[in-house]
Amino acid sequence: MISKPTFPLSLVRVGLSGLLALSALSLPQGALAQGRPAAPAPAPFVFATPESLSAFLKKEGYALEVSTDGEGDPLLSGKIDDLTLSIYFYGCDDEHKNCKEVQFYGGFQRPDKLAPKKLAQRVLDWNRDRRFARAYIDKVGDPCIEMDVDMKGGMPQALFASNFEHWRLMMQGFYGFIYAGD
Numbered sequence: 001m002i003s004k005p006t007f008p009l010s011l012v013r014v015g016l017s018g019l020l021a022l023s024a025l026s027l028p029q030g031a032l033a034q035g036r037p038a039a040p041a042p043a044p045f046v047f048a049t050p051e052s053l054s055a056f057l058k059k060e061g062y063a064l065e066v067s068t069d070g071e072g073d074p075l076l077s078g079k080i081d082d083l084t085l086s087i088y089f090y091g092c093d094d095e096h097k098n099c100k101e102v103q104f105y106g107g108f109q110r111p112d113k114l115a116p117k118k119l120a121q122r123v124l125d126w127n128r129d130r131r132f133a134r135a136y137i138d139k140v141g142d143p144c145i146e147m148d149v150d151m152k153g154g155m156p157q158a159l160f161a162s163n164f165e166h167w168r169l170m171m172q173g174f175y176g177f178i179y180a181g182d
Contacts, residue, residue, distance in 0.1 A: 133147040
């Protein structure tokens, strides 16, 4: 039978104070001077503002135009991979600022050779087999795809970049799916 190790009581008493002393030595000097541990540097965030999103996307290689939608809320629009993209802002205050969500949107013209019923079936098939982005047929019969992103309090840049890349791939995929065989 293996017995538990035993420690002299004096070592246990010194152990706690020694542990505290060692942990204090591992803190940065600024934290020691302030009497608290240093917090990790915050990750850079992207916010649901046209300035924040357009600056981040420009850094990623996408130039989008800033304007407003029909309700006066911010709107970003431009092209990615030769496809038209719009980013709508939602949950904004009465001054059209402090928005909480954005929506990535792509709309396309109905392929000429694709009958409305066949287009409707393709949109249903798309929605059945995929997550995150939803597709539908708009009021004039054209296929559209959109994806909502909750940005309350901001979003770490890496997470926003991942969401945007996912959107880009979904928009490309939807376009190819709708126009397949046209």
